[in-house]
Amino acid sequence: MDRKPWGIGVAGLGTVGAGLLQFLGENPAFAPAGGLAYVSGVSARSRSRPRPVDISNIPWFDDPVALAQADATEIFVELIGGSDGPAKAAVEAALRAGKPVVTANKALIAEHGAELAALAEENDAPLLFEAAVMGGVPAVKVVREALVGDDIHSIAGILNGTCNYILTEMEATGRSFEEVLAEAQRLGYAEADPTMDVGGFDAAHKITILAALAFGCAPNFAAAEIEGIDQVALLDIRMAKDLGYRIKLVASAERSPHGALVRVHPTLAPLDHPLARAGGALNALFIEGERTGRLFLQGPGAGAAPTAAAVAADISDVIAGARRPVFQAPAEDLTPFDPVDPSKLMGRAYLRFLVKDEPGVIAAVSETLAEAGVSIESFLQKPTEGAEGVPIVLTTHAVAESALSAAVERIAGLPAVLDRPRLLRIARI
């Protein structure tokens, strides 16, 4: 078997980078197609920071761009992160030099995927990013390669382990979002600045990439509708459960004759639904296609070892030598999808209102909904413990989102309604 050495330049030596160095050190002949992978150079912010692997014998580069361009770098692995700055500069340099790039950088691909695909194509260099989406779950490969004989209608899943952990803990322990987040930060499960995760942006990057692969479009992060979990109240988690649902941060992409819709928002999933049952830091994904029907994938969406294994799989694919367009079509044919007009979007919803405890209030809310054409499916009012106002919760039958928003606005203006109504969507998958 061909055991040609392959020089791997690794930029970014956080936990994933260190995990990759360890793996390659122990398994240089891991690629079934042959070759002998060795780390030909590394770059990171600090050379001296303590790491679980010894890098003293590996050529060091202060500048990741120089590493990307170095003669010894035959495959460039970018684990720096961030949509711009050194990560982008180094990936561009590697592609310009015709070198295959493997990256775990979801922000970079979601925000600059189309231009990088064009650069990759011009220079005949593969650009792979399995580790950017769902860590150890091969969602990118499945959508890019296994489903090319299908027309994918929709994909939906739990793509952010931190949010899933926080929501799982809130339900299990009855603590607020703020308390659980603070604990997750203490334990290292959430970043010091948690915005990317809890604001839904990380999940939005990932679903943007999957949507581009599924629908053969340019990634269009700007068109993603994003709502995080920072406004999810414990009360909603409890009320939803009483109605038979669990609140999850669901990222979804749907293709329809009206265009495509990519969004991330807290979503009610029936308690026995596989998405509702994926707890803790798990990631889970449904893919629905015309021919295949429904595929479900679940596994560890983050972590150094699974993510490093995903990077290794991409390196193996480079060595195996397949040539595919980055996003299913030549870069020049890639166009962003058309976002869907909310008046075309039908769905069921959960609504919570805090109202004055006085006669006629429920009638006023119900009438306003009826006038807007919103039909109520279930209704829940629980006795309160001396708090100001009474929470009432209802779920609706399928209704156009625009009609629903208008009805909620009108209800918010009723004198008996004490607080901003809370609207959450019910899963369509």
Added chain:
Amino acid sequence: MDRKPWGIGVAGLGTVGAGLLQFLGENPAFAPAGGLAYVSGVSARSRSRPRPVDISNIPWFDDPVALAQADATEIFVELIGGSDGPAKAAVEAALRAGKPVVTANKALIAEHGAELAALAEENDAPLLFEAAVMGGVPAVKVVREALVGDDIHSIAGILNGTCNYILTEMEATGRSFEEVLAEAQRLGYAEADPTMDVGGFDAAHKITILAALAFGCAPNFAAAEIEGIDQVALLDIRMAKDLGYRIKLVASAERSPHGALVRVHPTLAPLDHPLARAGGALNALFIEGERTGRLFLQGPGAGAAPTAAAVAADISDVIAGARRPVFQAPAEDLTPFDPVDPSKLMGRAYLRFLVKDEPGVIAAVSETLAEAGVSIESFLQKPTEGAEGVPIVLTTHAVAESALSAAVERIAGLPAVLDRPRLLRIARI
């Protein structure tokens, strides 16, 4: 983009073959890597049998070997089935002619995989078989490509939709195996000769293939331990449910320091376990690796459209041009794994005995188990409706299989035991 025409020769025109012809007719440019797929020739048992696609304009071959060798055949698709005979002859002819082969034939790959891999390698021709395992679920690709950066310890799943349908219906309707099988045959869900499915052989072919890919071994169908569902009694389904379990036909492959174990048998899975929750004709698979942890895949394991989509994905991979060894290592390095000695195998079990309703019987059974070192975890005796004998059911703690079998033999010989004891294993995943 390169739109080189690719002649696809399709042998076997059952539902999958007809589905593939329809797909290729409507989507000749489906492969993202380029090319224009067209059906260059077909072969089947009957030329005139009514089919949902018109084949009158496609060159016809009476002999699949001639189709495999035809100049116009650039990729040979084998959908004939059967481990030997024309399927094997045609696949060998195509590989000898250096032509890429795509097959859905699990028996052929499980029983002759190693020799076909050698032939593929000698002639530098890819041999792909995604559609042979789990229909529309890309289990082969995930194990072969996505997990090469991992060490897979075990895989386990529901790989036969017919058995899963029968077990699901038995539980749901309270009918016997024989009744549900007869209905499934009437509805076309089971074959006239159901042995391959209900005998566990189909699932064993599939797990043999996955084991070879997961462990980098030669497929070793002869070493698979196989037990089907034809002996699963409604009573066991009910008793298991009372104990919190559902009976599923689980195919599993485990790697240990003692070798590898590949087997198929009815298995008790806890009711809230994803395998227990995969009902009807669904297929489901767990893959457990050193670095990735646990991956779970679920989807349609059969059906014309999903299986044709899997064949199309393999054609796309041929066009993309990757070169990988058929079973993760060069054919000359492939060796069959060592089967595991049952005395090394630990597991929990479900035991059912039919005993005389008289004092001292339970004591005798318990003592025999205790003497053999088998420790009881739970015990269930239900009042009977005037039948001869009383069924008692128990589950054990983990115990060596050899000790358990010995204990069961001894209990079978007790005078108060009326029938052959029933032993079922409890899932280890």
